[in-house]
Amino acid sequence: MVFKRLLGSLGVGGPTVDTVLTPGAAHPGSTLSGQVHLKGGSADFDIEHITLELVARVEAEHEEGESEGVVAFERFTVGGGFRLAEGAQHSIPFSVMLPWETPITELYGQGLGIVLGVRTELSVAGAKDKGDLDQLAVGPLxxxxxxxxxxxxxxxxxxxxxxxxxxxxxxxxxxxxxxxxxxxxxxxxxxxxxxxxxxxxxxxxxxxxxxxxxxxxxxxxxxxxxxxxxxxxxxxxxxxxxxxxxxxxxxxxxxxxxxxxxxxxxxxxxxxxxxxxxxxxxxxxxxxxxxxxxxxxxxxxxxxGAAGLAVGVVGGMVAAEVVDEVGDFFEGDEEDEDED
Known part of the structure; x- marks a missing residue:
């Protein structure tokens, strides 16, 4: 599940980022690997850093009741410090360690209703954009x-x-x-x-x-x-x-x-x-x-019971819609639109 998006802060003609995770479920305390694919825009750009951020849909209890939001719980810098030429393509492989307490999202291939994502942040010429979001599957230890x-x-x-x-x-x-x-x-x-x-x-x-x-x-x-x-x-x-x-x-x-x-x-x-x-x-x-x-x-x-599980707000949503909603929570900016 990959969303591609122009670097909004640079406008049309900016580079695009597409992060692809290695297929299959990861596990707590183990390696999460994949590649970040960059495509140059209509000019040369200096890529300052590429950061992966782990995010989760979380419920919070407080005096007014219960609310939901997205919490970032880990960040990894996986690249940066190079110039991306006009129209050029560049791929950066990565391998990072998931926290041991990373929640499990599935058991025997069946989803548990837990929403985790990997957000890719691209920093170019002093501007930052969280330009790609991928759903993260985690199996049990x-x-x-x-x-x-x-x-x-x-x-x-x-x-x-x-x-x-x-x-x-x-x-x-x-x-x-x-x-x-x-x-x-x-x-x-x-x-x-x-x-x-x-x-x-x-x-x-x-x-x-x-x-x-x-x-x-x-x-x-x-x-x-x-x-x-x-x-x-x-x-x-x-x-x-x-x-x-x-x-x-x-x-x-x-x-x-x-x-x-x-x-x-x-x-x-x-x-x-x-x-x-x-x-x-x-x-x-x-x-x-x-x-x-x-x-x-x-x-x-x-x-x-998968068809009728009480999984709260994610019940009945397809994976793309679930991940998109995480993006909305995390960004807090409904004006940005993801492109398929």
């Missing part, structure tokens, strides 16, 4: 896939996924937002839990797994949220009995009796106040079991 698969095997279903602005207190979170994957409860937990929310916070040494349960109230008690946090390693994924491990996590979460009251333990921070918080129960990952995974799991659950 092996441990993330194993956990989602185990949840599917246990009977949990995929409901929706989004990105929340703010930080989760007590974790090593690096990005200004986190991904939240909402799951419908497995039948054996349906009488205790309305839904489960899952967040992955990966880093080079492993990953924090944050689970939050929206618990049902009893006859004489109100429902409330409970939250637990666990850690896993990137190593030995294939030797772990993930179904047993994840089921133990869920049991600990559902049976959690700490007095959180009726408020969420998540830190849904107000982006304008800078306040954060959160309380956690801590799990451990020291018990490893040999085992294997079989059956359809979460992938089939997502595929089966």
């Amino acid at each position: 092996p441990a993330q896939e194993a956990i989602l698969e185990a949840l599917g095997q246990l009977g949990f279903g995929f409901k929706s996924a989004d990105l929340e602005y703010g930080r989760i207190g007590g974790t090593g979170q690096q990005l200004p937002f986190y991904q939240e994957i909402e799951l419908t409860p497995a039948p054996q937990y349906a009488h205790q839990v309305n839904e489960i929310e899952l967040t992955f916070l990966a880093h080079p040494g492993g990953m924090e797994v944050v689970l939050e349960a929206d618990k049902r109230g009893g006859l004489f008690s109100e429902g409330h949220d409970a939250l637990t946090r666990f850690t896993v390693s990137h190593d030995g994924v294939e030797h772990q009995d993930w179904i047993t491990l994840v089921d133990g996590w869920i049991r600990q979460l559902v049976e959690h009796r700490a007095s959180y009251g009726s408020h969420s333990a998540y830190a849904h921070a107000d982006p304008y106040s800078g306040s954060h918080g959160g309380h956690y129960g801590h799990g451990d990952d020291e018990h490893h079991h040999e085992g294997h995974r079989s059956g359809p799991g979460m992938g089939t659950a997502i595929a089966a």
Whole structure:
């Protein structure tokens, strides 16, 4: 998905930029590669720098309710310092590392409703233009896939996924937002839990797994949220009995009796106040079991419900429209028009 656009600040006759990502999904903490193709305009131009910017559609909670916007979460300078001759064509290959906390956008080829993009910024003769926008597909790390698969095997279903602005207190979170994957409860937990929310916070040494349960109230008690946090390693994924491990996590979460009251333990921070918080129960990952995974799991659950997933504002949009909307949010300038 590529949008080409004249460098608006230079007018007609300026150079054009077309960034093409290497086909296939990237992965958190791994390489994102591709090429930036430039075509010279009606005169020679000095290309000062070429920058790639990673952007994400993010929801923010505040006193007035909820709003959406686009957050830039990483920038890479991949070229610059040369003259592009009139009408000349020039290609710049790049290879950059995605942040470990980059959200996953798909599982087994099925979209989760997460919108990420790569914006190319061209700086020419003191003028800057974000002239190309490409949709970024990110697949799960092996441990993330194993956990989602185990949840599917246990009977949990995929409901929706989004990105929340703010930080989760007590974790090593690096990005200004986190991904939240909402799951419908497995039948054996349906009488205790309305839904489960899952967040992955990966880093080079492993990953924090944050689970939050929206618990049902009893006859004489109100429902409330409970939250637990666990850690896993990137190593030995294939030797772990993930179904047993994840089921133990869920049991600990559902049976959690700490007095959180009726408020969420998540830190849904107000982006304008800078306040954060959160309380956690801590799990451990020291018990490893040999085992294997079989059956359809979460992938089939997502595929089966893909047509009717509650994916918020991106539901029903084709990829081009989704990326275009990210561009509108990021630019904040509806007067600029993208060209196919």
